[in-house]
Amino acid sequence: MEPYQSTTPFGQRSLTLAHVATQIVASSRAPEKVVHKWKIFHAICTARSRLGVSERSLSVLNALLTFHPETALTGEDDLVVFPSNHQLSLRAHGMPASTLRRHLAVLVDAGLLIRRDSPNGKRYARKDSAGEIELAFGFDLSQLVVRSEEFESLAADIEAEARALKLVRERITLCRRDISKMIATGIEEGVPTRRGGQGPADWQKVHAAFRSIVDQIPRTATKQELEPIAEELSQLADDVLNILKTHIKSEHLSANESQTERHIQNSKPNSLIDLEPSLREGRAAGAEPKPQPTRFAEGSYPLGMVLSACPDIIDYAKGGISNWRDFLATAAVVRSMLGISPSAWEEAQTVMGETQAAIVVGCILQRGNAIRSAGGYLRGLTRKAEVGEFSLGPILMAQINSRLQEKRTA
Template identity: 30%
Template structure:
């Protein structure tokens, strides 16, 4: 086979990329300090899709890097592997012809440099300490020289994958909410919108491997559908509530011998929330309504306080330290059905308290539900909090400080000494 001499070893005349690989070999000085061959291989495998490398090349490079030793990458010697094509074929479960094609592709990609012996064979031997004395075969120095490139591409791909997971999660939540709202509308026989068509659209099959742009487009489409469904639900619900109630043909249920306890009713929860939220000197009459609303609007609640006071919500957040209001809103939307809070109660809370304050309210209900203070209807408790908000008597900040005391109780002051 025809070869040429360029001062660094024999180079097969395959393509211009081989000369580029030879120049990378000349620039080799070992891996950066603190970087191992396992880290190099990890970054390469994560960057491979962005570089357009197929699975065959990735598996070939993995097999070559694994037969090297850690000391080969320090810069004292070049990391050279000398497995035969038959050995590589057995390792990768590929034919000899396929292995030869993968080697040529790796050389063209500038990943390896072929250092040939005089007879074109691959061989090598190590010293007593395992260091390479002389070797001919695959010089993997270009991989080490391209470490920064692989690391940057791997980081970019990691960000892209995180963005993709976020979009898929949001897309799933939006589609589930569409189906939930439409199912609630069908259950209450609301008119004015094609609820079944919206359910069918939100239940359709998505592309198997959508691109990032396709996911963003799908999220925009379904977010628009959710907005239309929400608006239609609110309009139909108001229209239904305004219609006069006539004679009902449905049979009335006779009371059972074991009626539900009083705590399961909404008025009982309203009284319980009123007792918790009422503060001395604050009336709930119409005369004090304007002042109460002003105080509520000025109530500033930091997210850090919510997360500190209600650790029960942590398991539903992806990363507590980096959580934002949007993450808390998404978390309580997933938690609410677990407590039996239906979509209408959650929607009423968002309309009455606002998005962030409603999330705090649901998180507060979660804490009391987990502690066993709410033993019957968490949805009724949440509706009672909405009732307190309407009359200007709901104050979430004192409740959060009270919940915080559960985990960080105040220290009792030592008894005072009395002089005799």
């Protein structure tokens, strides 16, 4: 008599049509089919979100697979494993029995396992006179063979999606870096964004367009959400690069004139007129004494000069300070470390401009214990700036002279 194999679970566990469908599929496995159990397990782990199973459930499946002695799972072998809950718990890194039962039910409902319960619900195997297993009660792994192509296909789809998402994120990151540095170059070099443009003023419009695109990027997004943003950034990057290229070509056409202008501009590098051109021009033109806030350096003070006056701020930079963007980001970190309140920082940026406010923070850091309250000191300088009594150039020169004096006496 052929041994009868039960199709229903033991005890109060219910039988669903999905369970019956799973058993029908398992009975149709081709005898000649062979799969590598750990490769299939890897595919299932990759596709777990599509299959509706958690990492804990997969750790139980991993433990069950260790009870099958062969690496290969075939369509003709008996693939029932029958460890006790105690043995299974040990291989599942000590998972409690109640948790173990819950995750086994998840694996069955997901169609990864089939229950082959004995009359009393225990898991065991009955052997024939030759010592071969005649009938086993436990968990049938046949679904891993039957659905192997499905698992591999799901895993391949997920890996392809992850790769596509990674590529579009890389594209956005590269475009953001290129655009920000090209805008900074355009501002520092005074490149007009169009024929007859005013350089820095027009670059602020370009920067505003850049920020409006970047602000659309969600923290967690799909490839479909990021692709149009990547396209916008790519187009903007091309436009900004074309502006710089056009400027370079125009400079080549009037190379002699440009060289003469650069010679005149660099003839007095240490004069206070060069250090504070915005103040001088504002007073001569009758403009308001308050500087307008900006997100980029206007180039009033060379970055090398600022770092020479305030070298301590470099210690707080993640990867060094090679441009104004790095300096502004580091100043924001130092501001918090010095205990300067967000309101005092925002007010200073509004009155002085983002760049000058950041330089002042660097100066405060450099002076160290000489300033009792960094926040109060910054507010005091902000009040002076409001009435046109604040000048950053002399402060930087005093810092540089002080450091030079320290080196001489050292």
